[in-house]
Amino acid sequence: MNIKVNRILFGLFIILLHSCQKKIGPEDVPVTSLSLLDSATAVSEKVKPLMEGVYSIRGDISNFGQDMVLKWNGASLSGFSSKNSSYIVLKSGEKNGNLYFEGYWRYAESQQTGLISLTLEKDNGASDLMIGKKPASIKIKGTLWDSKTYFNFEMNYIRPLSVHSKAFYIIGHRCGGRNSDRLPASENSLKMIPLSEQLGANAIETDVQLTKDGVPVLFHDDYLSTRLINETYMIGQIRDYTFAQLRALCTLKDGQKIPTLEEALEVVVDKTNLKLVWLDIKGTDVIKALAPLQTKYMNRALITGKKLDILIGLPDETNFNEYVGLNISQNHPAICELNEDFVRSAQAGFWAPRWSLGLLTDRVKQMQKEGVKTFIWTLDNTQLVKRYLATDEFDGFCTNYPSIVAYEYYSN
Template identity: 40%
Template sequence: MKYLLFITLFVLTSCFSELDDVNYPKFDESSILTGKTPLENIDSDKIEGIYDVIEGQKQIGEKIILKWVNNKLTILTNKNTKFLILNSAYNDSAVFFEGYWRNIENSDVGKIILTVGKHEGYKTLFSSGDDTIIFNGYFTNIDNSTNKLKFKLIKKLKENNDFYIIGHRGGGRNSDRLDASENTVDMIKLSESLGCNSIEIDVKITKDNQLILYHDNDLNPRLIQETYMIGDISNYTYPILKSFVNLKNGGKIPLLKEALDVVIMETNLKLVWLDIKAHGILKEVIKIQKEYENKAKNLNRDLEIYIGIPDEEVFNELKTIENYKDIKTICELSESKVIEISADIYAPRWSLGLQSDKILSLKNQNIKSFTWTLDDRIFIKKYLFESYFDGILTNYPTILAYEYYIK
C-alpha cells in the first residue's frame, strides 16, 4: 500500500504545467532600426526565395526559405522547429533587419540582426537592380554567444501556390508559446509569417449568443491567465470575457466577426476553416460566413470561408437547414457523408493514411481533400510528396511551408 501511495503522488505531481515562459527579445531603445526608414511595400518577389546558407549552417541549416509578409521578413528553416521573424528599415548605406528566432519544440528564443549592404543586393530590394541578394549578420544563441550568418539567394519560390498550408487554431497552439495566443486576432496576423496561407479557427458561443473564437469547453489555465475564472465558457457573457479575461500568451477572446475582419483587411490568407465547437450555432455561423464572403468579394479579396463539420451532431444540424447542400463545408466524416451534404472538402484525420484512391475519386468529383493535424516533419514530407491531398492542417506551419517551398 505504501508504494501505491508513492506512485499516486508521482503521477499527480506530474500533472503540473511544465512549460517555461518564453522571453521574446525586446528591442525598444537598442533597436538598430531606430532613426531609419521602415522598409515597406517592396516587391516580395525580389526578396522571397530559397537561400544558400554560407555561414551559420549549424544554427539555421544549409538551405532556408525567405518570405516577405506584411512588411516583415520570415525565415523558414529545416533546423528542428526553428523559424525567424524580422522587422526592417533602411538608410543610404544598407537595409537592416532585426528580430527573433524561435525553436517551437522548447523555450529557446534569441535575437537576429541582418543587413543587406550596398553591393549585396540593396538596389535589388528596391527593384532598381538585379544583384544577387546576400544577407550578413549574426545569430544570438541562448547562452548569449553569437554566430555569424551569411546567406545568398539561389532560387525564386515556385509561382504555383495552390496548396493549402493551414495553421491550426489561427496559426498555432498555446503550448508552443508563439508570440500570440491561439485563436486570436494577433495569431491570425502572425499566421502568414509562420508560413500559413490558410487558417482553421474554433467557434463557440457565449451566454449572450455572441460567436467567439475559443477552443476548450471551459476557462482554464491552458488558455487564460486568470485561474480564478473557471467553468463552461458558454456560462459567461461576452462583456465579461472581453473585459476580464486575458489569454495565456496575451490578447483577448475575439468575436468571430472581429477575426474575419482581420483576415479580410489585414492578411492575404486564402481560406478560413470555421471549426464548429458548439452545437446549435450553425445557422448563426452560416449567416456570418455569407456576410463575410460577400464582404471579401466586394473588396476583390479572394477568400474562401468554409464551415467545418466535425461530428454527427453538427452534420445532422446542417441537414435541418434549408438548401444545406449549397453551404460551403469541410466534412471530417466519411466519404459517403461528404457526398450526402455536397461538402466541398473532405477532411480525414491523417492517421487514416494517404487514402490515394479515395482522394483521387473525390478529386474527380471536384471535391478537395485536406488532412489534419500533421506536425511531424517526416510525415509532413510523406503526405506532401506522396499523397493527393490539397492541403494540410498543422500546428507547425513553419515546417510545412519550408518543405512545400523547398520541394
C-alpha cells in the first residue's frame, strides 16, 4: 500500500475512534420495591461512632475487595472498598432490636450497580451498640443483587477507622463528581451536595458564574451544551442569559434547575456536615457578587454550631487582581491556585497546586509553616491517591472519586 492509502486508513481509524464514544451522564440508582425499613425507627446516635470501622468481607461475592470501610453520614451509612473502586450507600433503620440497611452498590469508575441490604442482628452486636457499648464482635449479614442473581455475604468488624494527626479534607469536585462519573445527580447541583457526603467527601468544590443580571449560579462549562443541560436551543454562555431565562427555560441533565450559589450554601449549612466549600470562580466580577453570601453563610453556620470555611477560589491572575483590589482578605478567606508568592500577596489561607506539579514536599512544608493549608487537585487515580496520602503532607485532596480517597484514608 502506498503512503496515501495509509494516510486515508489512519484518518478513518481516528474517525472510528471518535465515533465509539459512549453516552455517559447522570444515571439513576436501583431502588427496591420491598423495603426492610418499613415501620423501622431511626438508628440511635449512640450506635454510629461505635459501628464505624474497617470490616472484612466473606462470602461468594467478588464485587468488593477483602475489606470495606463503613462510615455514617447522618441517617445514611456508606461503605468504601478497594476492588473496582466500589462503594455502597444505604438508608438505615432499627426494628425489633435489629439494625437494617438497604440501598445500592456501585463501581465508581463504571456503570455497574445493584441493590444491597445489610442486617445487624441483636445477637451479633446490635444490642450492645444500641446501649452505647462496644461489642466484642460485630457481624453483619448482607445480600447483594448483581443483575438477576443475588449473593449472601458476611462482614466482620476488624478495626476502627484510621486516626490521623491533622484534619484532612476530602473535597468532592463539582460538588461530588462529574456528569461523566455516572452519579445519580448532575454535577454542581443541589442533590449532589448531600450525596457528596455519602460518597465520602467532607468538603466540596463548586464552580460559580454570574448570569447576565448578576446572580451567582453553579455551572462549570464555558458554554451551555447538552453535556450539562437537556435543551438544545441554548448554546451561549451563562452570562448571556438572565437568571429567569436560565431557570425557566433549561434544566440540568437529571432534570434539576441550575442552582444559585445561595441555594447551594443553604443546603450545605442546613442539610450537611461539610466542613469546607471551595468556590471556583469562572469569569470576572464574580468575587464582588459572592463575597456577601460568603459572609452570610459562614455566620449562619457559626450560629448553628458548625465550623464551615467558604473559600473564594483564585484560579488565575485576573481573579487574583480582583480579589486583591477589593481588599477583603481579612474577612473573606481565599484559596489560591497560583504559586506561593501570589498566595502570600493575597493573604490567602489556602494554597491549591495542581497534582501534576508533583509532591512539592519542601514547598508544601514551607507554606504549612506559614499557616497555609495545602490542597492538591484533582486526584482521581487510586495509585496516585495512595502515593500522595503516604507522604502525609497535604491537608486535603480535591477529587472526582471521594469514595476512593475515603477508602484509602480511613483504612490505612
